[in-house]
Amino acid sequence: MLWNDEFETLPREAIEALQLKRLQQTLARVCATVPFYKQHFANAGITPGMVRTLDDLRRLPFTLKQDMRDNYPYGLFAVPLDQIVRIHASSGTTGKPTVVGYTKRDIDNWAELMARSFVAAGATRGDVIHNAYGYGLFTGGLGAHYGAERLGASVIPMSGGNTQKQMMIMQDFGSSVITCTPSYSLYLAEALKESGIELSSLKLRIGILGAEPWSEEIRVEIERSLGIKAIDIYGLSEIMGPGVAIECIEAQHGLHIWEDHFIPEIIDPESGEVLQDGDRGELVITTITKEGIPLIRYRTRDITRIIAEPCICGRTHRRLERMSGRSDDMLIIRGVNVFPSQIESVLFSMDGVEPHYQLIVDREGTLDTLEVQVEVNEETFSDEIRKLQQLSQSISRSIKDLLGITCKVRLVEPKTIARSEGKAKRVIDRRQQ
């Protein structure tokens, strides 16, 4: 099923022609209205007129999150504030948040892309969409909300938290689609089980999950424990919010990025060089329809690759492979690059091991140490010390085999690793303290 037949199946050449036209318009506009970009391009010796093909995009300088902080709060807005109808901000874990503004048309485009995303995920106007993304400054709640309304589905504006109430509403209101983070969906599965609520008493059939990186193994676990199809959605507030890219339910393989609104590039995070389709690196996005705060070559820090092969669903927009982590989530332990998602994959490949884990990185003298905390459950518990030690040794060995690093596995009591009702906190790095 498609939401927008014409645009979702535009031939490649038509997409690229549209991208070039919209890129050139965007560049001319930001140069005229955003002093930061005027200066930024001048420093790089570039004028918008020099961008004649899509390949010329790589001649432009990157925009960084730091540039948004430096221009806090409204410095990168390309329209006067009287045209801005909504303001969102990212959770600034360090320092000031990054602020984004939307014009009426931006909100309209966002709802369109979210509606496309819902349909790609298999949702229809007949669905009851249980929106458990947080409402507020975070883009998740309102982004999904407007898209669900545009689709014509019945949206329940739940927001995050209060799991008991979430479960009651799910049962009583017949929620059929849930939107939340993957870690919250697992938490919910656990809470349902504990409350003795049978999956058969729910109408839940699809989860549209995003806002944090997750693995294929977690998907299998979510699909099994909630009895749903779990669909990966991608977005970031700087670019728009949720709905920048989404998996289609037909393939569940790679996230279609809406290329009539965004131009994706993959770069080497170290050198900044553009990589070829298929190579894994950092995702860089240029917005080509945004009015409020257009961003040119924004470095997302998310690690992925472009899948250029046509998709069985018929959409012509290229796909991004499931995000394997963020270049700034990457841990360097004793010189080895480690993504939490890699350790997650190891844990999930082991029978009976809980999906709840935490990584503690520390330093003893000059040596980095990694401790992987894994919860014991009834399946992995034994009354014999030897068997539990075998379990931690085999986890540690598998991590060593895959990542080449030695770690200590600590078995902990169930429910002692903090469950987040938003984004999961998987890593505690004590080296910076």
Added chain:
Amino acid sequence: MKVEQISIFIENKSGRLADVTQTLGDSGINIRALSLADTSDFGILRLIVDKSNQAEKTLKEHGFTVSKTEVIAVEVPDRPAGMASILKILDSGQVNVEYMYAFVERCGGNAVIIFRFDDPEAAIEVLTRNGVHVLEGKQVYNM
């Protein structure tokens, strides 16, 4: 001839042992025998209680990881080399002991030892054939 033992996973943190025993105490469950095996990170508390089903249920409700295992209670003569004589019988029957611990109560003039075997059936056979008294579960719970 088998006795139900419940095992509880305990992290090496202060107060956890007290939490378990308090939880049992609050439910009116009496501990008959116990053993704590520990490593630097965690321990396994093994208990024989008067009401093991209820103990398992209560502990699970309080979020503990619990498993049930079958162990064997053996009467051991309370005299020098009493224990050695039992172990010798087991050794001659090629039965492996996973772990063992002593009972807090005495049974007549004898001590009671709890054994966890990798092959409990073989152990019972060897012990009874050699005239060792293996206690029934009911006898142990109600001691």
